[in-house]
Amino acid sequence: xxxxAEIIAVGSEMLTSQRLDTNSLxxxxxxxxxxxxxxxxxxxxxxxxxxxEAVQDAMRHADIVxxxxxxxxxxxxxxxxxxxxxxxxxxxxxxxxxEAIEERFRRRQRKMAENNKRQAYVIExxxxxxxxxxxxxxxxxxxxxxxxxxxxxxxxxxKPMFTRECMPxxxxxxxxxxxxxxxxxxxxxTESDLDHLIAxxxxxxxxxxxxxxxxxxxxxxxxxxxxxxxxxxxxLLAEVGDxxxxxxxxxIFSRNGDSLEAVTGAELRKAGATVAVAExxxxxxxxxxxxxxxxxxxxxVGGFLVYNNSxxxxxxxxxxxxxxxxxxxxxxxxxxxxxxxRARAGATYGVSTTGEAGPESSTGxxxxxxxxxxxxxxxxxxxxxNLPGDRTRIRMFATQAALDLLRRNIGK
Amino acid sequence: xxxxAEIIAVGSEMLTSQRLDTNSLxxxxxxxxxxxxxxxxxxxxxxxxxxxEAVQDAMRHADIVxxxxxxxxxxxxxxxxxxxxxxxxxxxxxxxxxEAIEERFRRRQRKMAENNKRQAYVIExxxxxxxxxxxxxxxxxxxxxxxxxxxxxxxxxxKPMFTRECMPxxxxxxxxxxxxxxxxxxxxxTESDLDHLIAxxxxxxxxxxxxxxxxxxxxxxxxxxxxxxxxxxxxLLAEVGDxxxxxxxxxIFSRNGDSLEAVTGAELRKAGATVAVAExxxxxxxxxxxxxxxxxxxxxVGGFLVYNNSxxxxxxxxxxxxxxxxxxxxxxxxxxxxxxxRARAGATYGVSTTGEAGPESSTGxxxxxxxxxxxxxxxxxxxxxNLPGDRTRIRMFATQAALDLLRRNIGK
Numbered sequence: 001x002x003x004x005a006e007i008i009a010v011g012s013e014m015l016t017s018q019r020l021d022t023n024s025l026x027x028x029x030x031x032x033x034x035x036x037x038x039x040x041x042x043x044x045x046x047x048x049x050x051x052x053e054a055v056q057d058a059m060r061h062a063d064i065v066x067x068x069x070x071x072x073x074x075x076x077x078x079x080x081x082x083x084x085x086x087x088x089x090x091x092x093x094x095x096x097x098x099e100a101i102e103e104r105f106r107r108r109q110r111k112m113a114e115n116n117k118r119q120a121y122v123i124e125x126x127x128x129x130x131x132x133x134x135x136x137x138x139x140x141x142x143x144x145x146x147x148x149x150x151x152x153x154x155x156x157x158x159k160p161m162f163t164r165e166c167m168p169x170x171x172x173x174x175x176x177x178x179x180x181x182x183x184x185x186x187x188x189x190t191e192s193d194l195d196h197l198i199a200x201x202x203x204x205x206x207x208x209x210x211x212x213x214x215x216x217x218x219x220x221x222x223x224x225x226x227x228x229x230x231x232x233x234x235x236l237l238a239e240v241g242d243x244x245x246x247x248x249x250x251x252i253f254s255r256n257g258d259s260l261e262a263v264t265g266a267e268l269r270k271a272g273a274t275v276a277v278a279e280x281x282x283x284x285x286x287x288x289x290x291x292x293x294x295x296x297x298x299x300x301v302g303g304f305l306v307y308n309n310s311x312x313x314x315x316x317x318x319x320x321x322x323x324x325x326x327x328x329x330x331x332x333x334x335x336x337x338x339x340x341x342r343a344r345a346g347a348t349y350g351v352s353t354t355g356e357a358g359p360e361s362s363t364g365x366x367x368x369x370x371x372x373x374x375x376x377x378x379x380x381x382x383x384x385x386n387l388p389g390d391r392t393r394i395r396m397f398a399t400q401a402a403l404d405l406l407r408r409n410i411g412k
Numbered sequence: 413x414x415x416x417a418e419i420i421a422v423g424s425e426m427l428t429s430q431r432l433d434t435n436s437l438x439x440x441x442x443x444x445x446x447x448x449x450x451x452x453x454x455x456x457x458x459x460x461x462x463x464x465e466a467v468q469d470a471m472r473h474a475d476i477v478x479x480x481x482x483x484x485x486x487x488x489x490x491x492x493x494x495x496x497x498x499x500x501x502x503x504x505x506x507x508x509x510x511e512a513i514e515e516r517f518r519r520r521q522r523k524m525a526e527n528n529k530r531q532a533y534v535i536e537x538x539x540x541x542x543x544x545x546x547x548x549x550x551x552x553x554x555x556x557x558x559x560x561x562x563x564x565x566x567x568x569x570x571k572p573m574f575t576r577e578c579m580p581x582x583x584x585x586x587x588x589x590x591x592x593x594x595x596x597x598x599x600x601x602t603e604s605d606l607d608h609l610i611a612x613x614x615x616x617x618x619x620x621x622x623x624x625x626x627x628x629x630x631x632x633x634x635x636x637x638x639x640x641x642x643x644x645x646x647x648l649l650a651e652v653g654d655x656x657x658x659x660x661x662x663x664i665f666s667r668n669g670d671s672l673e674a675v676t677g678a679e680l681r682k683a684g685a686t687v688a689v690a691e692x693x694x695x696x697x698x699x700x701x702x703x704x705x706x707x708x709x710x711x712x713v714g715g716f717l718v719y720n721n722s723x724x725x726x727x728x729x730x731x732x733x734x735x736x737x738x739x740x741x742x743x744x745x746x747x748x749x750x751x752x753x754r755a756r757a758g759a760t761y762g763v764s765t766t767g768e769a770g771p772e773s774s775t776g777x778x779x780x781x782x783x784x785x786x787x788x789x790x791x792x793x794x795x796x797x798n799l800p801g802d803r804t805r806i807r808m809f810a811t812q813a814a815l816d817l818l819r820r821n822i823g824k
Contacts, residue, residue, distance in 0.1 A: 283703025291695025
């Protein structure tokens with residue numbers, strides 16, 4: 001029996017010109033890892049009859065049917081009703097779920113609107129998939145060798161539920177097949193330069209399959225080998241992976257999926273070091289990324305958001321004459337900012353950003369020019385970046401380069 | 413007759429974790445302008461039988477069926493064959509198209525591979541839609557009051573073909589219809605509370621259609637009216653929209669789609685006021701959001717990232733005794749942080765965050781407890797938040813509440 005999945009995203013908003021279903025990308029990636037192919041993806045509005053019909057259709061094409069969305073508390077959340085109708089099974093009010101939802105509201109000292117009880121209905125015979133990140137639980141229903149899975153729409157709820165609850169259950173149902181993967185996260189080069197560099201290695205192989213994917217901040221190189229034994233899979237991965245690692249060197253910052261901020265934070269903790277930031281054009285994004293990592297208070301001291309020149313002088317004590325002479329978007333300013341952040345916060349390292357993020361230049365410097373500074377016990381370093389893209393991308397790339405500059409200097 | 417469309421994107425690559433069908437956003441936008449709703453969107457692999465079946469299904473749901481992709485010269489381009497099969501009509505080789513393709517290759521001084529002739533087959537009775545941007549022509553086929561449209565997949569070919577060839581043909585078939593919309597962005601309440609409040613108003617109407625959608629930071633309430641005249645559409649929108657506005661009051665922060673940070677920034681600029689921040693648990697995210705808005709340097713002065721207590725004391729001059737007595741996660745600390753940020757940066761307003769974002773409590777305060785502070789010429793204000801979700805969501809909600817507290821106090 002071949003294992004195929006159909007993904008049905010429920011929600012009228014995804015039929016407009018403004019919204020796409022992106023959950024299916026994540027689900028497809030996870031399923032592919034189990035050797036399951038997605039054969040169809042459907043987006044459908046909040047219409048009970050249409051959704052019910054789609055579920056029946058899907059069960060003719062696929063043995064795994066995954067629905068996302070329409071599990072919330074409002075009138076137009078009707079995925080539960082539609083699947084119940086498609087399967088010809090009743091919905092049952094689960095009192096334990098009502099209590100859990102009530103408790104959730106009580107803990108937050110808020111009154112529960114009555115419509116939240118809609119979320120306590122489970123399709124007869126269905127298994128509840130807990131949702132630690134929201135009130136809408138998921139459901140897992142088996143029928144004639146098919147599995148029908150109901151997931152909440154918000155990605156922050158869907159993804160952990162799918163990974164924690166559905167993947168182990170699916171893996172159990174599928175034939176033994178070994179899939180081994182390697183992931184390299186790379187920063188400091190463009191996607192096309194990276195591909196140009198490593199294509200001569202990976203393009204000779206179809207197993208492992210190699211995927212290069214640009215994420216917002218960095219590039220993911222993903223190898224996936226499918227074999228009957230683990231040893232064989234690891235041998236194939238090494239055949240492609242080892243030369244790729246050789247070629248990319250320390251531009252690979254993570255082999256376990258960790259973000260650059262997590263890797264850099266772990267290095268800081270290991271070194272018993274601390275960091276402070278001074279941000280101008282990135283306006284807090286650098287610190288936001290550093291502090292997005294749990295327990296970052298172990299190594300992040302704080303920082304200085306010096307968005308205008310007088311703040312650079314008053315808050316950081318940057319010499320007025322330096323800014324007069326070199327302007328605030330200059331290597332000299334970036335260096336002084338990093339050094340002063342380090343000194344004033346009493347941190348091991350200081351990191352700074354100053355530049356022109358656009359959309360129009362307010363400084364006379366071309367949009368996309370950013371200086372990043374680093375200061376440590378061994379001295380200072382400044383880099384000039386010339387970044388493409390819009391304001392958001394320029395700020396994102398600048399924080400990425402600043403984090404990478406810090407990473408490369410820890411312990412030096 | 414109601415006019416509905418189904419969009420079918422053909423191509424196995426769009427079933428992987430790396431590619432989405434984005435043509436449908438453009439097509440939906442164009443169709444909506446004609447008063448046509450998209451009722452379903454399907455993505456399907458390069459499989460003739462599945463595509464043929466999908467076309468037959470689609471014709472039961474929609475009177476306009478639009479296929480994109482699968483019109484190229486290769487073996488797996490089989491949309492023509494699949495639609496011919498679905499309609500039970502033969503494919504006919506069009507010699508004028510063969511010549512046109514040959515001519516195209518001649519002009520580029522390239523030899524035409526034989527498989528390009530596949531692109532010269534037209535479904536019997538079908539009308540050819542010229543493609544000035546590629547070799548694959550489109551097709552327009554009518555059957556029993558339905559229209560089936562075949563478009564090439566590349567957006568640079570599909571979009572001009574749809575606009576130039578399909579839109580005028582569709583407009584001719586459709587009754588004159590007008591679509592008018594209203595959008596309210598709301599903050600400061602949950603989706604279910606909002607729905608509970610306004611459902612009694614909107615649920616009595618199907619026109620305008622009302623959609624409530626939670627976005628990462630706030631909630632969008634979207635009304636869409638379809639009528640024969642603009643006046644009638646506006647009258648219907650007012651009938652639902654005006655009481656909704658009445659009920660939601662100043663929890664509506666935007667009626668044109670602008671984000672909370674953009675709206676707040678515009679208010680600050682209008683008032684000639686400036687703002688500084690002092691962030692603890694949000695670690696830069698509040699400032700990052702404020703400075704994501706172009707020209708935010710007009711009103712954003714800078715800020716203090718005081719991630720640990722000694723930074724709160726040294727950088728902001730918060731009294732050591734205050735933190736000793738009340739801890740750093742307290743209303744007193746939030747107020748002092750806002751006041752000191754304002755004073756030290758010389759800004760009109762100061763905004764602060766301090767709390768426990770988790771995943772584990774490092775402060776003894778339960779995860780999710782956040783205090784936000786505001787300070788202005790008229791005095792100070794502190795709010796206590798009890799936020800659900802993980803670290804990211806807690807930080808996001810905290811910045812949202814802080815921005816909203818600022819917005820509500822501008823000019824006071």
